[in-house]
Amino acid sequence: MQSANMLLKRIVRSSVLPFAAQHGMKKDLFPLSRTLSLSLCLKQDNSFSPSEKIDLDAWKKVMKSGLQEVSEMVSERKELSTLAAAREILEMWRLAGRPIPENISEEQLKTFMECPSKSAKKKYLKYLHLKELYKKNDKRKMDEKRERRLQTQEQASKTDETKRNSFICLWASCMDRAYSWRAAQSMIFGQPLVFDMSYEKDMSVREVTNTVRQIVLSEGCNRRSVDPFHIHFCNFKDDSLYHKEFVKHYREAWGKLLITVTDQCYTEVFPKDKIIYLTADSPKVMKTFDHDKIYIVGSMVDKSIKTGVSLARAKRLGLETAALPLEKYLLWNSGAKNLTLDQMMHILLTLKDTGDWKKALEFVPKRKYCGFVRTPVHELKKTLNLINTLKLGKRHKEVQKQFAKNYSKKLTQK
Secondary structure, three states: OHHHHHHHHHHHHHHHHHHHHHOOOHHHHHHHHHHHHHHHHHHHHHOOOOOOOOOHHHHHHHHHHHHHHHHHHHHHHHHHHHHHHHHHHHHHHHHHOOOOOOOOOHHHHHHHHHOOOHHHHHHHHHHHHHHHHHHHHHHHHHHHHHHHHHHHHHHHHHHHHHHHHHHHHHHHHHHHHHHHHHHHHHHHHOOEEEEEOOOOOOOOHHHHHHHHHHHHHHHHHHHHOOOOOEEEEEOOOOOOHHHHHHHHHHHHHHHHOOOEEOOOOHHHHOOHHHEEEEOOOOOOEOOOOOOOOEEEEEOOOOOOOOOOHHHHHHHHHOOEEEEOOHHHHEEEOOOOOOOOHHHHHHHHHHHHHOOOHHHHHHHOOHHHEEEEOOOOHHHHHHHHHHHHHHHHOOOHHHHHHHHHHHHHHHHHHO
């Protein structure tokens, strides 16, 4: 038995350990040799027991499995070293200018190493190089195709936008021509509407600019209407603030406006019996819109003008005056009944087209009235007085009693 152990040790020392040292596997075989020596020592210790027998077949199987594991590890190291060497060879060939693919997998390297001859290896590498080139070309073609598709989509969107913009421009030009044609017809057949431009001395520069803005809005509204007025600017001077502000707004289009501008007074242009001066201070209320009359609107901002200025001017010229029936159709709040020039233009155009006061007075700002009148005016005055007294807080109980009496009378009348 001792001779067998000695023989085994000699075999390991003479064959396995030098092989492992040659291939760098000595550290891996050290624990295996240690286990073998320990197992042998244990077996030597147990050899004194005569009852136990050594199973040589099992011992042979253990030794064979250990040697197989060692050979597998050595083969794996060999494969890795050979793959690294093959990659170095391929890099050298690539630097030499041979057709070598840029990316090679481990399977392709293995097939390259398994080639029987050098010409076969060159052919295989050329095949891989051509395959890689075809893939690159296909990818490049796909990218170019995608870029062309995106460019066509962008061009199509740009053409759609240009078509839309051209359509909008064409529509705007056509509508502009239609509006201009209507304004030109109104200068021949339309009803005149006069803006009195003689209030420049009574206003500051800022108020004149606000007045011109309102006139510009009213001119645009009149131009877009179905049946526009023939607008006249009377008492208009070339060197006035009105003229400077109009030039600022219209610029080159000021000389192309389809309106009549004159420095004469409206009494010199139109007969006095057909003129009606619209002013909020007039005691006479306008009932209906007369298509044969010539209405005059004062071109001024009413905030800075004292009450009665336009009324005094109309009386001095001996003209008929009229005020809009605001209290007749609207439940008016406390405040002045003056409207802007563009609001007046909207109201007059609606009256001219429909003759309906309710539709026309919808252009009055809603902050100035509570609603439209649906009951007689004298009852509304009573309720308004009650509301004003409630706001002021005078005799709350008396006001409630008076309101109850008026309400009971209304119920009995119904």
